[in-house]
Amino acid sequence: MADGAKYEVVGFDATYKEVVRIDLKVNVLKVGVTQNVxxxxxxxNKGSYEGPILRVRLLKNNIPVKxxxxxxVSQTYVLKGLDAIVKNDGSKYELVGIDEYFKEIVRVDFVVDGL
Structure with a gap:
């Protein structure tokens, strides 16, 4: 919905005749987590985030591990001790952004050079 398009809500009566049309204003919340490879x-490993993210977590095979x-202030994060966690063992690694209610609001692949 952040494409600049115009959105409207249209109401019809029982005969499908248009009876009302109103503009719909859309506020898009930007949310994202990025990382250095x-x-x-x-x-x-360091990265940045935007939006109402309170925590960034690393998942290994869908289980939080770090x-x-x-x-x-700078909207950055640092994951430490990864040499003991991230292995070339066929596991799937992802980053998740968690909001103040401890709900996941964004999930992205954790990019590992060489995997």
Whole structure:
């Protein structure tokens, strides 16, 4: 809905005759998590986020395995101790952004160089 298009709500009566048309204003909430590409064997990985994200977590095969240190002012995060977690073992790694209600609001692949 962030494509600049015009949106309207149209009401019809029982004979499908248009009886009302109103403009619909859409406010798009930008939410995202980005990362620097992680190199296997490195202990840390940094990234940034936007939107109402309170926590960034790393998932391994859909299970949380690490929570990032957050800097709310610069909207950046750091995941530490990854050399003991991220392995070339066929696992799927993802980052999730969690809001203040501990609900997941965004999920992206965790990109690992060499996998």
């Amino acid at each position: 992680y190199t296997l064997g490195t202990s840390e 929570q990032a240190d957050m800097d709310q």
